[in-house]
Amino acid sequence: MDLPVVVGTDGSRASLEAVDWAADAAVRRGLSLRIVHAPPPSRDTRPGRSSARAEEICAGAADRAALRSSRLKVEAESLWGEPALALLEASHGASLVVVGHRGLRGGASSPLLGSVATGVVAHAHCPAVVVRGRPDNIAGRKHRITLGFGRRHPEGTAAAEFAFAEAALRRCEAEAVFAWSGADGGRDDERLRRERTVDAALRAAVRIHPGVPLLSHPVAGPTHTALLRASADADLLVLSARPHGSPGPRLGMANGTVLQHAYCPVAVVPRW
Incomplete structure (x- = not known):
């Protein structure tokens, strides 16, 4: 069975660049793309509002990925819990896992790796890619x-x-x-x-x-x-x-x- 390319997103610009990169990688390999959004639990966000935001992020990322190629099969889902742990779990069933260099929680303007990217590349069970660098x-x-x-x-x-x-x-x-x-x-x-x-x-x-x-x-x-x-x-x-x-x-x-x-x-x- 061909395993999908997995990419994490939190709606930040860096994570959406990762979605683009992962979509292109999936197309080149003839694989499907699995988009994972894992917002960490927060006492400050009501469940209904949090769920709606998660659905919005997933739908936006899926629509963006679909624009890369009409041949690409895209699946997007929200998994509750710490983002790095969710992506590491997803890496068990992936051919490749892709992350942006930094998300919303880590200060997206910093050039350094955020905690999610660091955790994923250090512990993934398949090849992992950090999308960073010059355009x-x-x-x-x-x-x-x-x-x-x-x-x-x-x-x-x-x-x-x-x-x-x-x-x-x-x-x-x-x-x-x-x-x-x-x-x-x-x-x-x-x-x-x-x-x-x-x-x-x-x-x-x-x-x-x-x-x-x-x-x-x-x-x-x-x-x-x-x-x-x-x-x-x-x-x-x-x-x-x-x-x-x-x-x-x-x-x-x-x-x-x-x-x-x-x-x-x-x-x-x-x-x-």
Whole structure:
């Protein structure tokens, strides 16, 4: 069974941009779109008024998504409870979960990630996308999907296959970006080790999608700096997360920094 693309909305501009992005992603994949609105319970809002507002937000988002393509099947529903928890539950039955970088509760004008987006990308059970960045990047006008590799945990086979599949769907190029320290001692050896690790992670994706042009971009310096620079020329930056249940933080410091400041939408793909 083909799982839908799930997107969260609270009626904010950032969440509606996420609806647009998710609708286009669903159309490219030939999947349906499930819109989830989860207003947190409030003692200050009467049930009837809250229900009417939720229906209005769902209907508006569904109408907006339907305008993206006549072929798109759209379902919208309101789920009571904390938004992040509702979306995490929905991610169990999704091929992809999409959120805006910040909603109404978090101050939509801030460039930093809100609590809902942070919670979803850190704990989703499927690939998760935060829609953020410059208009041209969000609209897909750069014609490049960038795959970022961390230094401490570089394994990214699942992320590589996701990035190449996205590039194939968009008919654009893929770029692999990885950093090494650039220190004087053993610099060439470190770079060669990193290149071998990245090549191994890319091997399956290249074999499955031989028509996708690939750029390899090694950079001396901090990983987060290399990825942030690369995000300025990408339609999507794809990062890897540790599997559920593994020790340590799922995203790591470099990925966390990139999520807060990237110039384009960011996908986080759980490792196998």
